[in-house]
Amino acid sequence: MHQLxxxxxxxxxxxxxxxxxxxxxxxxxxxxRAGGRIISAWEAGATIAFVALGDEAAARAAADALRAHGLLVNVVDRPDLCDFTTPAIVDRAPVTIAIGTGGASAGLAKAIRQRLEALLPARLGDLAGALYAARAAMKARWPVAADRRRAIDAALAPGGALDPLDAGAADRVGEWLAAAAPDRPSRLETIRLTSADPDELTLRAARLLGEADHVFHPPHIPAAILARTRADAARHIAAAPPRESPPGLSLWLEMQVIAL
Known part of the structure; x- marks a missing residue:
């Protein structure tokens, strides 16, 4: 990741x-659209700055002057002069999806945005609003945070009760809360890695890494693979898989030796 x-x-x-x-x-x-107030020159209290000048020398000078006031600056079409870049945006407010290439190719970001626009329902924002409104009810239904997260993950999974790609999901939040929550016992899955390259993960392995509550692994597992796990998943360095796995989904990662 080259930008935050x-x-x-x-x-x-x-x-x-x-x-x-x-x-x-x-x-x-x-x-x-983002609610900002626009001015044409620096003044105290300014947050960020954009420079859209055709002449490169003038653009550089303007950017340097604004940066001297402590502002982060975006210079249009000149990524080497930018402190930040603006992404292609899919707007399903309050859901916002940003696609950036660090200034490498605005055309590529736009092409990805167009694909996502066709994929995501127009009412995706309604689902986000319904889930926000139901936060108190979800905490009452699942007081333990881990149980609550697992229930939400299951509902939002492909084909789940609140599948985000289903245009009618926003209308079913109340029904989902009222339904009996399915049991989710402890479960241990093994992922046998054949490469240190995360781009070579199977679809199943990538999905499990994104869902796991606990990840058990020997110390030599590549950091690039571990980076694909959920940010809040607990990681455990171990020589062998656990005899008794904790609640939720646990993974055991191991490198598979391929005979030549």
């Missing part, structure tokens, strides 16, 4: 936009 993806709350904040023309107008629309 963040979502910045610009509502009521001041943003400097230097430039004019189509590129500047596009940035202005983006800032306004």
């Amino acid at each position: 993806p963040i979502f910045l709350n610009l509502t009521g904040r001041t943003v400097v936009l230097v430039g004019e023309g189509e590129a500047a107008e596009a940035k202005a629309r983006l800032i306004q």
Whole structure:
């Protein structure tokens, strides 16, 4: 990962936009959609800055001047001058999906965005709102955080009661809460790795790594593979799989030796 993806709350904040023309107008629309207030030159309290100037020397000078005031600066179409880049956006408010390439190819980011636009239901934001409204009810139903997370993960899984790709999922949150929660006993799965390259993980292995509550592994398992596990999954360095696995889904990772 070459950049840290963040979502910045610009509502009521001041943003400097230097430039004019189509590129500047596009940035202005983006800032306004996010609730920012646009000014054309630095003033105290400004949050970030955009520079949309055709002349490279002028763009560099403007960026340097704004950066001297402590602002992070985006220079349109000049990634080498940028402190941050703006992604292609799929907007299903409050769900926002950002696709960035670090300035390498805006066209690639746009192509991925178009694919996701076709895939994601227009009412995906309604599902997020319904889940937010149901937070108190979910905590009452599953007081233990781990149980609550497992129930939500199961509901949001492909084909689950609240599958995000199902346009009607938002209407079923109440029904899902009222239904009997299925038992989810302790379960241990083994993943035999044939490569240190995470891009060579099977679909099953990638899915299990994203779902696991606990990951048991010997110390030589590559860090790039472990990085594909859920961020809040507990990791355990061990010489062998556990005799008794903890509640939820546990994984045992091992490198498979391939005979030549």
